[in-house]
Each structure stands twice: as structure tokens, then as C-alpha cells.
Amino acid sequence: MPQRVLTVGSAVPASDLAAGFDAVRVELQLPGAYPPEALAEAEAAAKAPRLPETDATDLPMVTLDPATSKDLDQAMHLEKREGGGYRVYYAIADVAAFVTPGGALDLETHRRGETYYMPDMRIPLHPEVLSEGAASLLPGRLRPALLWRVDLDSSGEITDVDVRRARVRSRAKLDYAGTQAALDAGTAEPVIQLLREIGMLRQQREADRGGISLNVPAQAVVQHGDSWALEYQTPLPVENWNAQISLLTGMAAAGLMVAGKVGLLRTMPDPPALAYHRLRRVARALKIRWPDGVSYSELIRTLDPAIPAHAAFLQETTTLMRGAGYTAFDGEVPEKAGHSAVASTYAHVTAPLRRLADRYAGEVCVALSAGTEVPEWARSELAKLPTVMEGADRRGNSVDRECVDLVETMLLKDRVGEEFDAVVIDLNERIDWDHNGKPDVGVVQLTQPAVRARCDGHDLPLGREIQVRLVDADLKTRRILFEATDPAYTVRDRPVKNNNGSNDSVSTP
Incomplete structure (x- = not known):
């Protein structure tokens, strides 16, 4: 089915917004062009990446992203295992194969923290010669990757995990809208049919452990020719199933880190009890039935954001999902190491082209999986990364909000x-x-x-x-x-x- 767009507002000419977007960049002190020395390092690395010995180019991997994306972090191949269960191969772009620790490029990525997306441009974590070129898992190109192998039983639970460096080659770049249409028409290829099967199993496992994935309609600034408009959008089902593969890998990574007593986790504290009491009052006010014995995570799976009262309740539930951050450790695992929305320990490892922390977390996992020491260049930076990433997250959230605010104001100023x-x-x-x-x-x-x-x-x-x-x-x-x-x-x-x-x-x- 097509992506559900609740409404599209009047358009604003791009020329009217240009100065406003420039003002946002100045106010938020967003990075400009890459320094020449960092760009020179990136261009040199793009011509001579460090390719691993292991060859996994026989795996018929595909990427699944928005149609216009070129910075492709992940590629996957899914298959059923003999005797039951599933095997998930998930290749993640190996950014460390291009970045020299302590070099000009490395220092600039620490200054940026993540990629910032604006309606009229993107400000990349890495120069485009890498992020949209030599490091991106583009189809038909030989690429260095961190290749995850995650085995699942027939219910979708993890039974075994391995991650190692390997050479990979994606065979196709798929997009969400086309893939969803193929699924709905019954013409999707086997890997996508398995994505649906595994994704739905993982959604059920998420529900069983009390995890939460909210489908609250989000505002998006969308280009229509030479103008910009605002839309309310909710993810397609295939986007949610794809996200479950990323969540699966992040949970597998956290498991390796916790067992190895070193790493960088994505954490979120449990909401206070009063927050749940307040939600129950809100549910009563909205005439949403919340039976005793039904958990919050079970309730939200029954709600339809197209119904005004349900949309209001789902909006209120976002108050429970506050305080997300990063927790680094080298030794004993911190007491509060979980992520309340995931309802498990969890780590960011699947987007190293766009998020600095993932390069380091991935490196830790490769070492732990092989039973070797974590490289000093990665281990020595772990304690600094929470501060870097939390600052980048705040700035990224501000970018999103200010751009939406600008388009809203332009639409309504007269x-x-x-x-x-x-x-x-x-x-x-x-x-x-x-x-x-x-x-x-x-x-x-x-x-x-x-x-x-x-x-x-x-x-x-x-x-x-x-x-x-x-x-x-x-x-x-x-x-x-x-x-x-x-x-x-x-x-x-x-x-x-x-x-x-x-x-x-x-x-x-």
C-alpha cells in the first residue's frame, strides 16, 4: 500500500525559504565545508580502502532505503536455516577501513558527530566521496563491511551471533515504496518475503518483552518541484520490518558488549511510575479503554493514529521516551544499562556513515566476537563519545524542529x-x-x-x-x-x- 499521507499543506517556493534555511544553519552553528586536509585524506582513502581477506561477495545482498538515499550503511541477505529458524546476514559499511585514527578526517568527524539533514541539503558526517561513494554499499560495488551473522530460532529469538570483516557486494538498491507495492501485489522477491516474516516475528518478540515502537504521524518537509510543503507521514509496514533487523543487530551488539564488559550502549531510563498514572488519566479523558492487566506496550498496539483521540494519546506517550543517551563502560557493566523503549540492552552499530558512535561500537564488537583485544584507538575514545553524541543529537533535533517551524511560519504568515x-x-x-x-x-x-x-x-x-x-x-x-x-x-x-x-x-x- 502507498505511504499514508494524512494531508499536504500549501507549498512554499524554495526561493522564499532559502534565506531561512541559511539562517538556521548560522544560528545552530552547523558545520560548513570539510577542511581541505580532511577532504584530501578522504579522497586518498576512497582510492585505496583497506579491504579484508574474507570474501562474502557470494551472498546476494540488497539494500533497502528511501529512493533518493546514496549514503547506504546496511545491506542484508536473509535465509531459512535447515532444521528450522532463520539466518540474518547484515553488512554494515566499514568506515574504519577509510578513516585513520587521529588524522584530520577523524578529528572532523568528532567535531560533527552525525549527519544533519535539512530540506535543501544534507551536512554529512563524512565527505561525500566516502559517504555517497567509496564507503557506501552501492549496488555492484566491492565494499569492505562488518558482516553480522545472527541466527534465530523459529520464534525469532537470537540463538547465535558472529561479526567479522568481509568484502561484500550488494546486488540491488531497493526502495521502501516500490518494495511495499511488490509485497502488496504478491510479487516481492524471496528476501523481501522473508523480511516480512522475520520482521513480524521480531515485532511479536518486542511486544512480549514490553518494547515499544510508536507510529505517531510525523511532520516532514517534502519537496514538490521548486517548492516545499509539510506532510504528516507514518512509516510503511516494510519500513518497520526493516527497522526490526537494525534493532535485532543492535541488541546482538549489546549482548556482545555486556558479555565482554566493554562497549558503548544506547540507553534510556525507565519512566517514573507517575508518568504511567498520568497516561491512565489521559486514557480515561479520551475514553480509551485500558483494562487492568493490559500493559502500556500492549495497549498502544491496538490504537490507530488516524483516530483523533488515539493520535492524541500516542502523542502523550512520547513523554515516556525521554532521557535517551549513551553509556560507555570498560569493566563492570553499569547498573542502568538498559533501553526502556527497546526493553533490552541495545547499541547503535548500524549507521556508521551517518553516526560517529557506530564506528567505535562496531569495532568493539568485531574484537569481542573474535576473542581479541579491542584496538586502543577505539577503546581510548569510548568514555568521550557520550558527550560528543549527546551534543550532536541535541543539535540534530534542533535542526529538524527549526526547519519545520520555518516552513510552518512561511505557510501561515499571511x-x-x-x-x-x-x-x-x-x-x-x-x-x-x-x-x-x-x-x-x-x-x-x-x-x-x-x-x-x-x-x-x-x-x-x-x-x-x-x-x-x-x-x-x-x-x-x-x-x-x-x-x-x-x-x-x-x-x-x-x-x-x-x-x-x-x-x-x-x-x-
């Missing part, structure tokens, strides 16, 4: 005073207004265009469809404010910014 259909998807804590006490504040999701923004109101009805009026769309700050129009929900005596920038006091009954 529509102050207009009314829109919306759904209340979140209720924030009360905030102080010097002139008017503490009114309630919420977040609304417009039906058209695809905008989410703050809404002022009194006792806003979570999960309900309401009418809202656009109060402000400030292009300078990239901030938008709505107010509820129903007298039952409006706030009294709040100043409203007019199109001319002045403030008038508006009193509601």
Missing part, C-alpha cells in the same frame, strides 16, 4: 486571524502570563495545512476536534500561536498581535 480545523493532541503544563495569571496551554494539529503549534485556551479538550484562530506567525522567531474560538475554551483579556505587529487586548465572554 493568514493571521483565519480559523482552522484542528485536533488537540497535547496539554502542556501551565505557564505564567504576567498580565493574566496561568491559562491552560495545549498543542493542536491542524487538518490543513500540516501544522502543529501551541494553542491558548481554557480547559482544552484533549483528543477533540475544535476550531482555532491563528493569532501570530512570527517569521523572525519562527513561532506560531493559535487560540481556541469556542467561548467555552477561550482565555480572557489576552493581547493579540495584529498583522501590523501591534497588540490589541481581546476580551472573550
